[in-house]
Amino acid sequence: MILPELISRTRVISIVGDILKVQADGVALGELAWVENRDQIPSLAQVTEIRRDVVSLQVFAGGKGLRSDATVRFLGHASQVPFSDDILGRVFNGVGQPVDGGPELPGHRRVDVGGPSVNPVTRVVPSKMIQTQVPMIDVFNCLVESQKIPIFSIAGEPYNELLGRIAIQADADVVVFCGLGLIFDEFHFFREKFENEGVFPRTVMFANQASDPIVERLLAPDLALKVAERFAVEQDKRVLVLMTDMTAFADALKEIGVAMERIPSNRGYTGDLYSQLASRYERACDYRGAGSVTLLAVTTMPGNDVTHPVPDNTGYITEGQFYLHDGMIDPFGSLSRLKQQVIGKVTREDHAAVMNTMIRLYSGARQAEQKQQMAFELSATDHKLLKFGELFAKRFMRIDVALPLNDALDLGWKTMAECFEPEELLVKEDILEKYYPTQSDSSPHSP
Template sequence: MTFPELLSHTQVVSIVGDILKIKADAVGLGELAMVENGDSIPSLAQVTEIDRDDVSLQVFAGGKGLRSDARVRFLGHSAQVTFSDEILGRVFNGVGEPVDGGPNLNGHRKINIGGPSVNPVMRVVPTKMIETKVPMIDVFNCLVESQKIPIFSIAGEPYNELLARIAIQADADVVVFCGLGLIFDEFYFFRDTFENEGVFPRTVMFANRASDPIVERLLAPDMALKTAERFAVEQNKRVLVLMTDMTAYADALKEIGVAMERIPSNRGYMGDLYSQLASRYERACDYKGAGSVTLLAVTTMPGNDVTHPVPDNTGYITEGQFYLHDGMIDPFGSLSRLKQQVIGKVTREDHSTVMNTMIRLYSGARQAEQKQQMAFELSAMDEKLLKFGDLFKERFMRIDVAVALNDALDLGWQTMAECFEPEELLVRENLLKRYFPKQ
């Protein structure tokens, strides 16, 4: 990698951890620089704070071994990502460099990441659905184009398996995957799954692994979102962005903030956590006269605490959540605030009825389970509800179930018919005549 001849800055003020502070002027926030440390290979760094002529840089390779006579050459631009059709099927690290052994992309177009979110005038009211073939999403909490929605979960739950399944099955033109702090097994799980399932030709991977520099964890989401934006705006693509795990991103913000001696706010996180998260989530958009970007991101909750700063702030930004626990998407803890934009409008007329009736019956099944556990006498209806609850978990709540939306609606009617008489469902007569299975 070669760089143009640039002015060297040598007035090093301090080196604290991975933060290098120097005296410089005419420098922009977020600008990249090369740090030359004697005979060592130059290290990439990014400007993270400016106070008059005091410039703080986060050194990607870490501050270990940096000398007080280090030279800093600013590149005159922020981090950039390569954009072209050639990036489909490729794997990049957190700074946009290929890590899959494929050909380099030096001659291709580079785009600055970041920038303002979309002008509201250019946003379209969401009216289209992205079918995932996951019944607990498609039937009960539809994923709508341009929606930003998290998957709330805890460590150990199969959220990576769910995310991979959505990537494989989702009705989207392009899938942009962004992994944050991935361990070795997670990285190769996603890579092998995408390759084996044949979805790599429409997928771009940005993977920041746990062993990579922490500052790359902050750049990877912007790399993925800028790539998604360009596919949507320039090629009219329906783009689905999948991220895991935004808590790792927030922890990276906290770690860098502490290193820069910023005063922490709630539980050690910086006071701008909400703004940092919102500026990423707000990239989701349905563009007027172009494509769309839909964002689905895992947010793990330490200690299963929904009041933790990361999920708490996320809930104020996003349009609902999918709550994954015990290996299943919980119908009661999950919510899609945009589902009413598509249910019964772009989906089948019985969608709303099936959704509401099955949730009501499953709620009754949960109550019947409690009665059974407490050794109360069960009624005939309780027995039916218990049977329905078991079938509902097996056919709909397991994340490995893959069913198209209309087939899932038919399966819903079939499941209800196996447990109840038509009049016990309390639904409209015309829908019963049309969709309730004939004996």
């Protein structure tokens, strides 16, 4: 292996697990280094702590096999990621190395990872929508450009299928996918999905697999977000970043914190968990005079516990959440705090009426279900609500349903018309006259 030009060289003074400690001056936090064993391929490492002249490094490949006479060569820069138009359609690992067997990237440049996020004062107020063709998102909790929002889920839910569908259907210019701690089947699913659906020409993949070094799990989100930022700032692209799973990212932080002998906080996580999550989520931005970065990230909840430190801290940072339960997006637990910026402004005038009315009716359907289960007598309205609830779950809540927004709004009117008379909907008369289906449109009241 040919090493780049290096600025400093020293020797290891202690090895504890994957952590090396050396005595060195002029080294920066986050700086990369090569660790060389005699007659072995050099291992990449990153500076994780500096105490006076004692520098701690996390070795990407692990500390197994390292010798006390190993040599450390500092590179003089932090992590970098390749950037050019040629990275579209490519797959990289957690340190930005191509892993798809494709050719070397000609004429690309390497961009320093990290740096401060955008000053909130200079951010543009979100006012544009990203359509995903997932009705439970587009109709009820719109995804707005520059929004940062998690998908709260538990293990076993089809959140990978949901992310894959959004990647294919979203009206973004560029999709940057970042997988954290993926097992091989998950990695293969996303790669095959993007290839088969023909979206790879606008997609970049950063995949940290479960078998990869754990420190790469911390770097992968930074690489993905830096690439997204460059596409937005330099090429005015509307970029959608999809991540799975931020709980794996937090667990990697905890594991490295234990190795560094840091004092643990809530449930063993590091005390800076909030800051670590926020520094990534705050990269979502609508850049003045340029493009935008929108971030949608899966956060699994161990034991379905929303008070777990990872979802709990995430909720304070992000602008809402989507709850995935029983293979469907829960309309009651989900929330988009920015949806009012676009509903009825960049979407159709009846959007708010459809959204509010259908949620109200579905809430009534859930209450009618409870009455039915407890063997209470059901009214004629209860029967209508039960029918509506079945249609709503089938036509809107399933994640395999794909509809453009206006088609979903039309289907909403059709579904309501099949169950209720116009006056039962409690919608403004001018909206009803314009959008409520006529008998010839859908035969709404036929048995």
